Each structure stands twice: as C-alpha cells, then as structure tokens.
Amino acid sequence: MEIPFTKMHGLGNNYIYIDLFQYTLAEEILPLLAKSVSDIHTGVGADGLILIQPSERSEVGMRIFNKDGSEGNTCGNGLRCTAKYAYEQGYTSSERFNIETKANIVEAEVKSDGQVTINMGKPLLRRSEIPMMGHDDPEVVAEPFPINQGEWKVTAVSMGNPHAVFFVEAIEDAPVEQMGPLIEKDQRFPDSVNVEFVEVISPQELNFRVWERGSGITQACGTGACAAAVAAILNDHAELNDDITVHLLGGDLVIRWDVNGEVWMTGGAEVIAAGTYYFHQTQKVE
Numbered sequence: 001m002e003i004p005f006t007k008m009h010g011l012g013n014n015y016i017y018i019d020l021f022q023y024t025l026a027e028e029i030l031p032l033l034a035k036s037v038s039d040i041h042t043g044v045g046a047d048g049l050i051l052i053q054p055s056e057r058s059e060v061g062m063r064i065f066n067k068d069g070s071e072g073n074t075c076g077n078g079l080r081c082t083a084k085y086a087y088e089q090g091y092t093s094s095e096r097f098n099i100e101t102k103a104n105i106v107e108a109e110v111k112s113d114g115q116v117t118i119n120m121g122k123p124l125l126r127r128s129e130i131p132m133m134g135h136d137d138p139e140v141v142a143e144p145f146p147i148n149q150g151e152w153k154v155t156a157v158s159m160g161n162p163h164a165v166f167f168v169e170a171i172e173d174a175p176v177e178q179m180g181p182l183i184e185k186d187q188r189f190p191d192s193v194n195v196e197f198v199e200v201i202s203p204q205e206l207n208f209r210v211w212e213r214g215s216g217i218t219q220a221c222g223t224g225a226c227a228a229a230v231a232a233i234l235n236d237h238a239e240l241n242d243d244i245t246v247h248l249l250g251g252d253l254v255i256r257w258d259v260n261g262e263v264w265m266t267g268g269a270e271v272i273a274a275g276t277y278y279f280h281q282t283q284k285v286e
C-alpha cells in the first residue's frame with residue numbers, strides 16, 4: 001500500500017500525518033499502521049500517527065494514535081500542526097476555525113508569525129473524569145501517591161486525555177525513565193496515564209518533562225503542558241489568567257488558564273518532510 005504522508009513536529013513532538021481529505025484508510029489497519037510508521041528502523045520514525053480528516057461538526061477533524069498503536073483522545077502539539085496544515089491546504093478560508101477530536105471541539109488560530117493558538121477547552125478535574133480509581137472527589141490535588149517504596153504527591157488533570165502531574169525540586173532529577181512507565185500503567189489509572197514531572201521556577205515559568213502514555217519519553221506534550229499549568233494553579237504555585245511559559249525538552253509553550261475556565265496554548269508547528277509510505281501489512285513491528 002502506498003500512502004502519502006507529511007511528517008510534522010510541534011517542539012520536537014513529531015507525528016506522521018495522513019490527509020484523509022485526499023486519501024482513505026480502512027479503520028482496522030490504523031493501530032498497525034501507527035506502530036509501523038513510528039518504528040525508527042523499519043518505518044519513518046515518529047511519536048505516532050495523526051489523521052487529518054473531514055468532520056461533520058467542524059472545519060477539520062483529527063485523530064491521534066500513539067507509537068504503540070493505542071488511540072489517544074487528543075494531542076496538543078498535533079492540534080497546532082493540524083491547524084497549520086489545514087490552513088495552508090485551504091481546508092478553511094479563515095485563520096480561526098474549529099477542529100474536532102475524540103475529546104472535544106477546540107478553536108484554533110493560525111497567526112501571521114507562524115505561531116498557533118488553541119483554546120483547549122476546560123480541564124476535567126473530577127476523579128471519575130480523569131479517570132482515576134477511588135472516591136469521586138471534585139479534584140485530585142497533591143494527593144499522596146505511594147509507589148515503589150516512595151511517597152509522591154499527584155495532581156490529576158484531564159485535558160481530554162489523562163495526566164498525572166508530580167512536582168519536583170529540580171527537573172534534572174526527575175525520574176522520568178524509571179517512574180514514567182510504572183505510573184503510566186498503575187492500576188489507579190484504569191485507562192493508563194500520561195506522566196509529567198514539573199519544576200516551578202516562578203509563578204510564570206515551569207520546567208517540564210514527560211512520559212507519554214503509549215509513546216514513552218517525548219520532546220514535548222501539549223496537553224501535558226496545559227495539565228502542568230493547571231496543576232501549578234491548583235497547588236497555588238501559579239495564578240489564573242497569567243501567561244505561564246512551560247519549558248519542554250523541545251522548546252517553550254505559553255499556557256493560560258483563563259477566568260472562564262478555558263486553557264489556551266500557544267506555540268510553533270513545523271513541517272519536516274513529505275513523501276510516500278510503503279506499508280506492508282505483514283511487516284513485523286516491535
């Protein structure tokens with residue numbers, strides 16, 4: 001099968017994008033295709049697969065598959081790339097338009113300086129909405145989280161997908177590789193979870209590292225940066241309606257949780273390459 005693709009990244013969080021305005025794919029091949037294109041040795045190499053597609057409820061639709069073939073509900077960096085691509089392809093005539101994901105419909109704005117702003121909507125904070133096991137408290141903020149003989153404190157936020165945020169003293173000591181995979185699959189998170197370690201530099205600046213559900217360590221996670229800013233505010237480290245700069249491995253995002261409860265994310269989106277992917281459905285993927 002010969003599949004046209006574009007590879008794009010938002011702060012190094014890179015995906016293979018397939019344009020379903022131009023091309024059709026059978027539903028049943030998607031998890032295997034995601035694993036296949038993401039493989040650095042036998043595929044293109046990426047954090048996963050994103051489909052840009054027509055939507056009945058918005059100008060554009062987007063679906064995201066992680067590196068392991070699992071489907072996520074949304075992707076912050078993917079939304080900025082999708083917005084830029086859709087605008088440049090003329091799938092919308094206005095620089096402001098809506099994108100539908102499995103999680104929600106968000107508003108995108110492609111700016112003249114190349115930056116993209118997404119209104120990511122309201123975070124979901126109830127335990128059942130994350131989802132996280134236990135009594136359905138209105139919020140999970142700095143809750144004791146014993147794991148691996150250590151005592152951590154978790155703040156849980158859903159940005160349409162689940163995030164477990166842990167504050168650390170120094171970002172270079174964040175145990176991303178050791179604790180990330182353990183927490184991702186911890187039974188307290190029935191749908192697994194994206195894991196973020198965050199150092200507060202000041203109320204307007206956070207350092208951030210992520211272990212993504214289904215993809216492992218990535219250079220950046222847009223929904224994770226939003227969750228980190230929301231968690232910082234819930235823990236009184238930062239303030240509502242302030243621009244918070246989140247420093248990720250791949251660069252910076254500016255996040256604001258406004259007084260209406262909506263989370264705004266601004267950052268870049270870049271095309272890396274375009275080409276044809278030769279998909280052999282029988283090929284072995286790790």
Ligand SMILES: N[C@@H](CCC[C@H](N)C(=O)O)C(=O)O
Pocket residue numbers: 013064066071072073074075076077078161162194212213214215218220221222223224
């Ligand atoms: N990289 C993303 C999030 C991708 C999905 C996530 N791994 C999940 O399974 O929820 C982002 O930029 O938000």
